[in-house]
Amino acid sequence: MPGARSARHDPCMSDTAEQEERAAPAGPEAPPAQDEPAEQRDGRSRERRVAALRGARRVLARPGFVTTLRERIALLDGAEELYDLDEPSDMYGNGVVEALEERTAALLGTEAAAFFPTGTMAQQVALRCWAGRTGNPVVALHGLGHPEQHERNAFSRVGGLHPVRLTDAPRPPTADEVRGFEEPFGALMLELPLREAGYLLPTWEELTEVVEAARERDAVVHFDGARLWECTVHFGRPLAEIAGLADSVYVSFYKSLKGYGGGALAGPRTLVEEAKAWRHRYGGQVFQQFPTALSALAGLERELPRLPSYVAHARVVAAALRASLAAAGLPWARVHPAVPHTHEFQVWLPCDPDAASEAALRQAEETGTMLFSQPWDAGGPGIALTEVSVGESGLEWTADDVRAAVADFAARLTA
Structure with a gap:
């Protein structure tokens, strides 16, 4: 089956x-x-x-x-149309990296965004920051989600988080599963689309119901949106409206956009600023990232449409x-x-x-x-x-x- x-x-x-x-x-x-x-x-x-x-x-x-x-290097052909190449090169996240962050936040309709070298780091940091705000390190997620399948148990081993599985069924979690889960959780993490189940998405109505169910439990909602860019057709909604359902969103710059790597955490400015501090602690404050940042801008300009x-x-x-x-x-x-x-x-x-x-x-x-x-x-x-x-x-x-x-x-x- x-x-x-x-x-x-x-x-x-x-x-x-x-x-x-x-x-x-x-x-x-x-x-x-x-x-x-x-x-x-x-x-x-x-x-x-x-x-x-x-x-x-x-x-x-x-x-x-x-x-x-x-x-791969040819991906940067025409980069001068995306960013002024006579500007000073980036250093520890300024310059072209900041420009990429601003562009991403604008596309997703959030107050701010922070560039991260990996999604594993970005989402650990996001949920760690939310745990500090909610006082609850428990993260409810799908058993087929990326953290459970591909990250060597990093949430618990590194992030001090406690992941719990809403379901292992090969489909998106339901609002009833969120409402009926037997223990409290501070954050609900939803992978959109759920790759291991066949790149599945809920309907728009199902997604809004799941988010509302989490809110009823006073939990924040985080979207693992590594592939969120291509979800607009299914939902029939623009990116900003989809991202607006969540308290924070992660997006990838290489999975669908063909960039060299990296991604961004987007959400409230106060959360993003704290996330940048944790990014430094996690070793993600890279000296120069202009090739990756330019490739991401190229992906947003050329591949996203x-x-x-x-x-x-x-x-x-x-x-x-x-x-x-x-x-x-x-x-x-x-x-x-x-x-x-x-x-x-x-x-x-x-x-x-x-x-x-x-x-x-x-x-x-x-x-x-x-x-x-x-x-x-x-x-x-x-x-x-x-x-x-x-x-x-x-x-x-x-x-x-x-x-x-x-x-x-x-x-x-x-x-």
Whole structure:
């Protein structure tokens, strides 16, 4: 059944699949020996997948971290249109970093924002600051949320916080679960969208009800909005209205905006100023960050306006995938959610993950078309699951292109 991804990846790592792809060098792979250790075999598979993705002529999305350094540096071409390059360089968070913070706060409709090198740091700091205000270090969150899956228990080990799980179900938490939770909590953390469950979002009505339920319990609300930028289509609301439901919001500059890294914590000015002090204590007061800040400004200027078109086209791709998988005779194949909430979604197939991976890689290597570029995980016995992202390169794909690619993939899978 579609829902949470299998923990085939290391649950202690942050955005593990992305880290694996980024770390893997490109190059050909010799067939692995049958007695090869699993870790070495997985490493060879990663190398092969990255090489295939880099070499493919047609992909639905081409993540920045699998491109060359030259291509990444080119992201800053035209930076003079985004910021006056004759201004003094930044030092410990001033200059272009402050300009990025102001731009982010304006987009989200908050009083202020603070740049952070990582989301793990930003959200620990945010919730630590809220705990000091509420007097309650308990954070209610989803068991499939990023802190529980990818941060080595940092909330409790480093932040002095006490995370409690509202639910582990592969769907957003409900207002009834918030109201009925058996112990007090000072903050409710909501991941929008919930990646591990298929990039799921609640309806606008459900989201407002969950927020109201938290307020009834005198809890503050924090949005893990690393991918909040692409949620406007689903909610039918502007960014500022969505962010305005929460007391504080975290957004990423690299997940959807293709920046070099980092993110921002946005909220009331007093909270942000305290967060900056904690940022320094956590080691996040970096000497110079102008490349990252400029890349974030480039993402806000160039990539943010394109996200709605990616979301719309993801629905075209998903519909073609559903129809094509059924036509290929793959029983119980699923696209989840059936109509994507963002430009990313899951595909579930009734087969071994290694078989699905091999079919996807062979298709890319032999045809130059890579339909499925992400790793395949085990979704259960005899079930394989992967994620699909539709970006700029995916806009070129028609429904017929998807159908042809699925037919070729399915033939390799069942051969």
